[in-house]
Amino acid sequence: MIRTPLRPLARILDARAKGENPDVIERENIAARHEVMRDKDRGRAERRLLMLGFGFFMAFSVIGARMGTLAASEPVEPRTASGGTEITAQRADILDRQGRILATNMLTYSLYAQPHDMVDPVHAATELAAIFPELDAKALERRFTDGRSFLWVRKVLSPEQMQKVHEIGDPGLYFGPREMRLYPNGNLASHVLGGAAFGAEGVDSAEVIGTAGIEKDLDARLRDPAQSGTPLTLSIDLTLQANIEEVLATGMRMMNAKGAAAILMDIHTGEILSLASLPNFDPNDRPASAISGDPSDSPLFNRAVQGVYELGSTFKIFAVAQAMDLGLVNPETLVDANAPMKWGKFTIREFENHNYGPLLSVSDIIAKSSNVGAAHIGLMIGGERQQAFLKSMGLLDPPTAELIEAPGAKALVPDRWSEIVTITASYGHGIASSPLNLAAGYATIANGGIKVTPTLLHSAHHEPGVRLITADTAKACVAMLRRVVTEGTATLANVPGYAVAGKTGTAEKPKKGGGYDHQKVINTFASIFPANDPKYVLVVILDEPVETSGPAPRRTAGWTSVPVAAEIIRRIGPLMGLRPQVETTSLDGLTAVSEPKVSE
Amino acid sequence: MRPLLYVASFLAVLGLAFWAYRENYATQHQLKQMAAVQDEIAKLRDEISLQRAEWAYLNRPERLRDLATLNFDRLGLLPMEPEQLGTSAQVSYPAPPMLKITGTIETEGLLYPMTGAQPNDTATTGTTGKEEQTP
Numbered sequence: 001m002i003r004t005p006l007r008p009l010a011r012i013l014d015a016r017a018k019g020e021n022p023d024v025i026e027r028e029n030i031a032a033r034h035e036v037m038r039d040k041d042r043g044r045a046e047r048r049l050l051m052l053g054f055g056f057f058m059a060f061s062v063i064g065a066r067m068g069t070l071a072a073s074e075p076v077e078p079r080t081a082s083g084g085t086e087i088t089a090q091r092a093d094i095l096d097r098q099g100r101i102l103a104t105n106m107l108t109y110s111l112y113a114q115p116h117d118m119v120d121p122v123h124a125a126t127e128l129a130a131i132f133p134e135l136d137a138k139a140l141e142r143r144f145t146d147g148r149s150f151l152w153v154r155k156v157l158s159p160e161q162m163q164k165v166h167e168i169g170d171p172g173l174y175f176g177p178r179e180m181r182l183y184p185n186g187n188l189a190s191h192v193l194g195g196a197a198f199g200a201e202g203v204d205s206a207e208v209i210g211t212a213g214i215e216k217d218l219d220a221r222l223r224d225p226a227q228s229g230t231p232l233t234l235s236i237d238l239t240l241q242a243n244i245e246e247v248l249a250t251g252m253r254m255m256n257a258k259g260a261a262a263i264l265m266d267i268h269t270g271e272i273l274s275l276a277s278l279p280n281f282d283p284n285d286r287p288a289s290a291i292s293g294d295p296s297d298s299p300l301f302n303r304a305v306q307g308v309y310e311l312g313s314t315f316k317i318f319a320v321a322q323a324m325d326l327g328l329v330n331p332e333t334l335v336d337a338n339a340p341m342k343w344g345k346f347t348i349r350e351f352e353n354h355n356y357g358p359l360l361s362v363s364d365i366i367a368k369s370s371n372v373g374a375a376h377i378g379l380m381i382g383g384e385r386q387q388a389f390l391k392s393m394g395l396l397d398p399p400t401a402e403l404i405e406a407p408g409a410k411a412l413v414p415d416r417w418s419e420i421v422t423i424t425a426s427y428g429h430g431i432a433s434s435p436l437n438l439a440a441g442y443a444t445i446a447n448g449g450i451k452v453t454p455t456l457l458h459s460a461h462h463e464p465g466v467r468l469i470t471a472d473t474a475k476a477c478v479a480m481l482r483r484v485v486t487e488g489t490a491t492l493a494n495v496p497g498y499a500v501a502g503k504t505g506t507a508e509k510p511k512k513g514g515g516y517d518h519q520k521v522i523n524t525f526a527s528i529f530p531a532n533d534p535k536y537v538l539v540v541i542l543d544e545p546v547e548t549s550g551p552a553p554r555r556t557a558g559w560t561s562v563p564v565a566a567e568i569i570r571r572i573g574p575l576m577g578l579r580p581q582v583e584t585t586s587l588d589g590l591t592a593v594s595e596p597k598v599s600e
Numbered sequence: 601m602r603p604l605l606y607v608a609s610f611l612a613v614l615g616l617a618f619w620a621y622r623e624n625y626a627t628q629h630q631l632k633q634m635a636a637v638q639d640e641i642a643k644l645r646d647e648i649s650l651q652r653a654e655w656a657y658l659n660r661p662e663r664l665r666d667l668a669t670l671n672f673d674r675l676g677l678l679p680m681e682p683e684q685l686g687t688s689a690q691v692s693y694p695a696p697p698m699l700k701i702t703g704t705i706e707t708e709g710l711l712y713p714m715t716g717a718q719p720n721d722t723a724t725t726g727t728t729g730k731e732e733q734t735p
Binding site: 090100101104105107182184185186188239246495496497570571574575578579580 | 646649650652653655656657659660661662665679680681682683684685687
């Protein structure tokens with residue numbers, strides 16, 4: 001590069017000749033040179049900026065284009081990944097304890113229409129109305145032609161219906177795949193399962209959400225995609241459930257009851273093997289819940305869990321167990337049982353105004369079901385201790401099963417635990433609790449005094465509960481309950497081979513306006529079997545039964561719930577692999593046997 | 601030497617390009633096949649779940665009960681009874697073959713039942729003989 005000299009000799013000489021300052025020329029030239037350099041630098045900077053801008057533009061356009069394609073394209077599963085881990089959007093299956101299906105999913109289709117694509121909306125509407133009787137052709141036609149661009153026609157279709165819709169041949173009718181919840185066993189265990197419905201719906205899929213029972217209570221677990229491959233195993237046994245529901249339905253019909261419930265529970269683990277409530281419903285086609293009237297008249301009402309009843313004499317054993325545990329009495333202690341008993345303005349009577357007194361042993365109080373005797377035992381214990389004991393047994397709390405209905409079944413307990421409450425609570429009146437709580441309480445007595453938490457989930461390991469009463473007390477209680485069956489109020493429960501122990505309970509229903517309705521009763525039989533080595537607890541409840549085979553209608557549990565429970569035990573004993581056993585009685589246990597009579 | 605090297609490297613590039621071209625299409629083919637297999641697996645899974653649902657539906661206790669009632673003539677099925685459970689002692693095994701008695705048999709016992717009236721009437725009897733017993 002040829003550099004322009006800063007002081008060109010010709011000009012300098014020329015300037016000197018004219019007498020000018022030659023430095024001016026030098027500065028001029030320096031300025032000119034700087035000008036050139038600045039122009040070059042600016043040009044380079046501009047180029048660089050342009051390059052940088054272009055680079056940024058390209059980078060952002062690549063990112064933008066990628067985002068655009070990601071947003072616009074259909075999501076695709078990474079196909080190259082190896083199979084094995086199964087990720088499905090399905091709701092997990094529900095199985096019984098033997099692995100039989102209680103609830104599963106089925107692929108079906110929903111039908112929707114895009115009227116803009118329709119060729120002949122009028123024809124399509126008439127054809128659709130012919131296929132689906134519940135659709136109205138006129139209304140459908142109006143909806144097809146009122147300018148909307150999308151509408152649902154049906155949520156689920158059977159394959160036959162789908163074929164018929166295909167045959168209409170209208171391009172505006174579309175099918176969207178649907179996972180449908182299916183309960184193959186129909187009405188069986190309907191109150192446990194509850195039901196499911198569609199939640200948020202899209203064209204390609206719909207959410208299935210639980211609407212009641214365990215489906216709703218464990219909705220998050222069932223919908224969890226990580227666990228959708230592992231089915232939920234319930235403690236329910238399908239065979240036992242089917243048999244119990246069958247016998248219970250027959251018993252309910254024979255005893256002219258308006259409802260019935262049964263709970264079968266393992267006394268050691270608290271696993272509920274069967275939970276039945278009649279009348280029941282089909283969870284595949286769950287009826288709408290009743291808006292008006294008594295909720296307990298609806299088939300959706302779960303009597304075994306939601307029903308909060310005064311459970312009557314079945315509570316006497318709790319008073320006796322506590323009194324024995326406190327060392328106040330033993331089975332032979334004689335207790336004042338002189339009926340009727342006056343307490344303030346209240347009179348406590350026995351069934352049919354009997355008088356089993358003046359003194360009755362504790363064992364006989366249970367066997368004969370003496371209200372007055374139980375009341376005196378309650379008074380010995382005292383209100384505070386009694387309340388604490390019933391609370392520790394869980395009888396004053398809502399039941400704890402994995403059902404959405406369970407926490408709502410709050411026990412009805414008076415605000416103030418006065419002495420009359422102590423008296424009535426000791427024979428099961430004045431406080432109302434769920435039958436499931438009663439089953440758990442009897443399980444505690446049957447298993448030797450360990451608290452039992454009822455559960456519907458089958459599991460190899462259960463947390464052991466706390467001890468509530470001593471093993472000796474529990475054993476003595478079971479022996480007393482066995483006497484109820486051999487010579488007390490529940491002689492009809494004497495199933496040969498399965499030594500049944502239990503307690504009957506008859507409680508009149510409270511009337512709307514107050515007081516009790518003598519014609520409407522709740523009959524309960526809480527039983528433990530086999531008595532010599534207790535394994536299971538069965539609670540049978542009949543709602544407003546009346547036994548009419550005798551000369552006068554009978555409404556006591558001994559005539560209604562007890563035979564039903566006996567038939568259930570006779571039927572399910574062999575199914576559970578329980579070998580019938582010959583009962584051995586110790587010699588000193590042989591006493592004069594009273595006439596078998598059934599009364600409260 | 602150099603031209604040979606150029607030719608060789610050109611040929612190598614050509615070969616590698618051909619190989620890469622083939623590999624590309626082979627991979628795409630494999631991916632397509634894999635997608636097809638996975639679609640089939642998904643379809644089969646759906647079918648299995650449908651079959652399981654159908655199996656459960658056909659085996660629902662209500663239907664089995666009705667079938668047992670319908671076919672009672674042929675099957676004679678009744679609900680299980682407690683009496684049907686027994687012990688192994690109740691099983692009637694064939695009687696063991698009797699021993700052949702060939703020699704002398706000596707028995708010992710009381711002639712009269714022991715009562716207060718005849719306290720001393722005890723005697724020992726001996727039977728001698730040959731008994732041939734055939735099972």
